[in-house]
Amino acid sequence: MKESKPPLENDAPSLAGVKKEFETLLAREREVSRLKGQMVSIASHEFRTPLSSIQLSASMIEHYFDRLDRAKIFHHLKKIIQAVQDMTAVLDDILSLEKIDSGKIPLNRRHFDLASLGREILDEMQSLTKKDQQLQYRYDGEECCVYLDQNLIRHCITNLISNAIKYSPEAGIIELKTDITEQFICVQVKDNGIGIPEKEQPKLFETFFRAGNAKDIQGTGLGLSIVKRYVELMDGSVSFSSVENIGTVFNLSFPRGMNDRDQPVK
Incomplete structure (x- = not known):
């Protein structure tokens, strides 16, 4: 009767493959985690300036509305609109990157x-x-x-x-x-x-x-x-x-x- 090889010896190649796949997945997970961390950092940094601009312009309109002429009011409103557009652009970029990485961008x-x-x-x-x-x-x-x-x-x-x-x-x-x-x-x-x-x-x-x-x-x-x-x-x-x-x-x-x-x- 032919002797069979020890189970571990038979599984050695498959175990090596599983280990390699696991290491690849782990490296991918670490990269995703790193990118997410950078996204949070970028969003926090890029939102700070436009949010400050919105707050300042809104406060100027609120406290000095009766003393500001029409041109000044529209100037501050324009700054608020621009700040909102800047934040929207940052969000769009982050969402686009996430969709690309997950293969969710449809080609039409x-x-x-x-x-x-x-x-x-x-x-x-x-x-x-x-x-x-x-x-x-x-x-x-x-x-x-x-x-x-x-x-x-x-x-x-x-x-x-x-x-x-x-x-x-x-x-x-x-x-x-x-x-x-x-x-x-x-x-x-x-x-x-x-x-x-x-x-x-x-x-x-x-x-x-x-x-x-x-x-x-x-x-x-x-x-x-x-x-x-x-x-x-x-x-x-x-x-x-x-x-x-x-x-x-x-x-x-x-x-x-x-x-x-x-x-x-x-």
Whole structure:
């Protein structure tokens, strides 16, 4: 009768596999815990300034309402609205990151006019510009219709334009360019802002990364990480070039398929 191997010896390979899987899960859990801790820290820090602004402006209106002229009241109301928008943006970034990590971001491709979307985004963001900043739009290509997720591409463009406004000086020029070729759909955002230090550029798309020259400017370090993931969800790629104190150019590129060409130009 053939001797059977000891049970533990038979199970050695499977035990090694279980151990490796357990270590992977443990490392993942630690990373999730670390990210959650950073999210709480970022939210706490980023909420403090707008909450203080809301409290101050509300107190000014409450205590000096009868002595403030109409322009002053609207000035404080505008500050409150802006502060609420800033907090909403932070919450949106945190929620977006959580949805991406849990695979809950639905991809909803449909046909839409890219040129119209570009102009619409710049019109909406005009009110966020600094003194004498210019938002310019340029479109190249014979066709306007693309087949992408309009909500995701809107988020990407809005984030890049918002960053360009934030990190560019007064009277700076921010350009959005869209280009449709036979093979690719391209989106470019160019500014003449503070740029990204060369030694820090490899970390630019890491979650919570903030460049050393941007520490004093409000931000969570989540935006570009989310942009990169959204672009990749649509099978695209993102690249950039930047020179400190000269400016930055971001390029989003998406491959075209048959669905991009089966709709008439509108």
